[in-house]
Amino acid sequence: MSQPLLSLVDTDPAELAVDAIVIGLHSQPDDGGALLPAAGAESIAAAFDGKLTSTLALLGASGAPGEVTKLATLGTIAAPLIVAVGLGDEPSGSAPQPEKLRRGTGAAVRALAGSATVALALPLPDDEDAPGVLRAILEGALLGGYKFAGYKTKPQPTRREPVSALQVHVPDAADEAARAEVTRAEVVARSVRQARDWVNMPPNELRPPSFAEAVVAAGEQAGLAVEVLDFDELKAGGYGGIVAVGQGSEALPRLVKLTYTPAGVTDPKRVALVGKGITFDTGGISIKPAAGMWEMKSDMAGAAAVGAAMLAVAALKPGVAVSGYLAMAENMPSGSAYRPGDVITMFNGKRVEIYNTDAEGRLVLGDAIARACQDGTDYVLEASTLTGGQVVALGKRIAGLMGSDAAIELVRAAGDKVGEPAWPMPMPEEVRKGMESDIADISQTNSNLDRAGHMLQGGVFLSEFVADGVEWAHVDIAGPGYHSGEASGYLTKGGTGVPIRTFLQAIDDLA
Known part of the structure; x- marks a missing residue:
């Protein structure tokens, strides 16, 4: 998995000897929709003697967000192509x-x-907002250029390789704050691209044992402490949810734990x-309809993230x-x-009556959340492709x-900062009442198989496995x-890597 080489430059953009240079373009609705080069493109606009925007308009540019217009420079500036x-x-x-800049880039x-x-x-900008904008x-440049390698056996004549090197123009290429942003980006x-790769792999290539092996190898190489529980250990340990969901496959389930401990922090x-x-x-x-089932290879996107x-x-x-706790099945x-109709015993001892085997995600997550709480934590942040609701x-x-x-506020604010929005939803008492079981502590879904508030049912169920005093x-x-x-x-098409950047921002905010 490779990504473009990234560097900062402070050379006049019009003099950069690159294959192409990207500039921004604004529309001006108060001026009849006239186009305006965005800040950063001043020297390039000057090289065109004031005709840059009119030429782009002739090519169909309107300044609409995300619209891309290419213009051959014919030697007007050092780069042969303006985008x-x-x-x-x-x-x-x-x-x-x-x-808006992230998407446009x-x-x-x-x-x-x-x-x-x-x-x-x-x-x-030249103010306190500059690091966030940079x-x-x-991030937009590195993620927009992602392309999954795929499995084609013959070279594709229409396939073009992603950009291999990116230069970003800044006022001062030696500025330490800007260089730190490059390192972080x-x-x-690289993290998001790795998650996308895992999600985009076909399900015969990434089953629980091989997924666990891939995560363990990457974690060990990164210096993380690693623990893996196989099927026998999960059964012996009382992980009834993960065992139940995974026992129907010949590729048996795993629970992977990755641990990072900060040095020198009391x-x-x-x-x-x-x-x-x-x-x-x-x-x-409770088998799904065949239509679109192939997309269920992405049902591990939360663990990949x-x-x-x-x-x-x-x-x-x-x-x-x-x-990190990755519940794989x-x-x-x-x-x-x-x-x-089965009744299973979860890791925290609660007994769950099963009504629909297609509501399996909450079962593996319940065990993983309970294990995280037993290990000791202040916050549980969990991600899952849980409900069609x-x-x-x-x-x-x-x-x-x-x-x-x-x-909720920690994650919502972090998501807003990084462009991964999340909307707070309620957990009404009546939803929990609808999940009462006659023979167990809770039913896995609404006992009437009512899909009303389906998303809320998932959250209500998971709340049963969060220990008192833990923010989640x-x-x-x-x-x-x-x-x-x-x-x-x-x-790009396929896995997105959501909500990796939200979780990393939330951790930064807590730090």
């Missing part, structure tokens, strides 16, 4: 919103696949990241103790699969968020964890 990316209306402040770099070296001359540009992007805050790792979800005995986030934590070394129908309620870009007030947040990424449409902004 103007729309940034929307002229901002009232010194720079557009970071997320991603779109531009992806459009330049096949170019070896690309320079970015985009707007940077971070958005760097490289670490974070009594650090403790965070547990928990991820759902269903490497393929057929629905089990947690594992990859831990790799970034190991590199960034925050002053917070962080552990393959939900298959077979003679050994668990059934509707999340997509129905909030769509493909906004995650559902439930939990304790403090953790459940992030339902059923939509945001996998992008099934055409590439958009810095999101």
Whole structure:
């Protein structure tokens, strides 16, 4: 897994000898929609004697967010190609919103696949917002250019390799704060790209044992402490949820724990990241419809995000103790699969009556959350592609968020900062009442098989496994964890890596 080489430059953008240079372009609705070069492109606009925007307009540019327009420079500047990316209306402040820049940069770099070296001359403010804006540009560039290697046996004549080197224009290329942002962006992007790779792998190539092996190898290389429980150890340890879900597959389940301990920090805050790792979800005995089932290879996106986030934590070394718990299983129908009507005993001793084997994620997560709480933690932050109800309620870009007030606000604020929005949802008492069981402590879904409040049922169930005094947040990424449409902004088709950047920002905020 490689990503472009990233560097800072302070040479005049018009003099940069690169294959292409990216500039921003604003629309001006108060001036009849006239185009305006964004800050950072002044010397390039001057080289065109005031005709740059009119030429781009002739090529169809409107300045709409994410729109990409290419213009051959014919020797006017050192770079042979200008790529103007729309940034929307002229901002009232010194720079557009970071997320707008992140998306625009991603779109531009992806459009330049096949170019070896690309320079970015985009707007940077000269105030306290500069680090956040630079971070958005760097992340957009590194993530927008991602492409999964795939499994094709013949070279594809239309395939163009991603950009191999990126230069970002800044006022001072030696500035330590800016250089620190480059280092952080490289670490974070590598983490997100790793999660995307795991999610995009076909399910026959990434089953629980091989997924565990891949995470363990990456964790050990990063210097993390690693623990793996196999099927026999899970049974002996009382992990009834993970065992039940995984016992129907010949590729038996695993629980992987990765641990980072900060050096020289006395009594650090403790965070547990928990991820759902269903490497393929057929629905089990309650089998899913065939249409679109292939996309269930992405049902391990939460665990992929947690594992990859831990790799970034190991590199960034925050002053917070962080552990990652990846609950891995393959939900298959077979003679050994668990059934509707079963009663299973979870890791914390609670007994659960099963109504629908397709609501398996909450079972593996319940065990992992209970284990995290037993190990000792101040916060549990959990990510999972848990319910179709999340997509129905909030769509493909906004995650559902439930939990304790403090953790909800921590995750919501972090997500807003990095462009991974999450919307707080309630956990009404009537939802819990609907999950009462006649023979066990709780039923796994609504006892009437009523899908009303389906997303809320998942959060309510998970709350049963959080220890008293632990702040916790459940992030339902059923939509945001996998992008099934055409590439958009810095999101390419397939795995997204959500919510890695949210979790890393939340850890920074706690530190």
